[in-house]
Amino acid sequence: MAERSEEGGGVGERLERHRARLRATAGGxxxxxxxxxxxxxxxxxxxxxxASRDFPRFQGVDDRALLAWLLRILANHMxxxxxxxxxxxxxxxxxxxxxxLMEGPTSDVRRALADPGPSPSEGAARRERAxxxxxxxxxxxADQREVFRLRTLHHLPFEDVATRMGRSQGxxxxxxxxxxxxxxxxxxxxx
Numbered sequence: 489m490a491e492r493s494e495e496g497g498g499v500g501e502r503l504e505r506h507r508a509r510l511r512a513t514a515g516g517x518x519x520x521x522x523x524x525x526x527x528x529x530x531x532x533x534x535x536x537x538x539a540s541r542d543f544p545r546f547q548g549v550d551d552r553a554l555l556a557w558l559l560r561i562l563a564n565h566m567x568x569x570x571x572x573x574x575x576x577x578x579x580x581x582x583x584x585x586x587x588x589l590m591e592g593p594t595s596d597v598r599r600a601l602a603d604p605g606p607s608p609s610e611g612a613a614r615r616e617r618a619x620x621x622x623x624x625x626x627x628x629x630a631d632q633r634e635v636f637r638l639r640t641l642h643h644l645p646f647e648d649v650a651t652r653m654g655r656s657q658g659x660x661x662x663x664x665x666x667x668x669x670x671x672x673x674x675x676x677x678x679x
Contacts, residue, residue, distance in 0.1 A: 499543050503536050506555050510535060510562055517566050526569050535562045617675075624674045632667035639664050 514528035514535075538561050539546075548554055625636055631653070638649045639660075650660045 499540060502551070502554060503539055503558070505551065506558055507532060507536075509555060510558055513559060514562060514566070517563070526566075531562060531566055531569065534565050538565065620675060621671070624671050627674070628667055628670060632663050632670065635660055635663040636667045636671075 510532045511528060514531040518526050518528050518531070535558055539558055542561075546554070546557055548557055625633055628636060634653060635649060638644045638652060639646070644652075646657045646660050646664075649664075650657045653660060655663075
C-alpha cells in the first residue's frame, strides 16, 4: 500500500487526474448516432463510481496502471451500454417501422399480406418463358444479339453500345429495333 500513496492523493484525487483522458476516450467511443442514448460524461462518471467501489482490488502501483485499469472499466461499461441501448433501440425501431408500414388501407405490407404472390404454376410458366426468350436470343444474328445483350441485359445507353460495337447510334438503334421485332414475332405463338 505504501507504493500507492507514493503517487499522492486519495482515491478521488487519483481518479480525477484521468478525467480529461477518460472523457476524450469516451467521446471517441460514442458515435454521433449513439449520443442521444449514451452520454460520454455519464460513461466517465459511471467509470469513476465503479473504480471507487472496486479500488481495494486495484493491483497497480502507478498512474499508468491506474489509467489502463480505468480505460478497461470504461470500455466494459461502454459495451454494456451499447448492448442495452441497441436492444431497446432495435425493438423500438421495429415497432415504429411496422406501425408505419401497416398504416393506411393501401400500405405495401397490407397488400403483401393479402397477396400470396405467384403460384407455383405461375412461377413455372415464367421460367418457361425465360428459357424460350433465351433460346430466341441465341438464334438472333450476332450483331442483333450483341445489341440486345448490351442494351437490354446490361442497360447501356445507345451511345455506349455504339462505341463498343464501333457503329453509329442510328445503326445500333436499327439493330435493336430489328432484334425486338424478330423476338416478338418468334415468341408470339409460344407464350
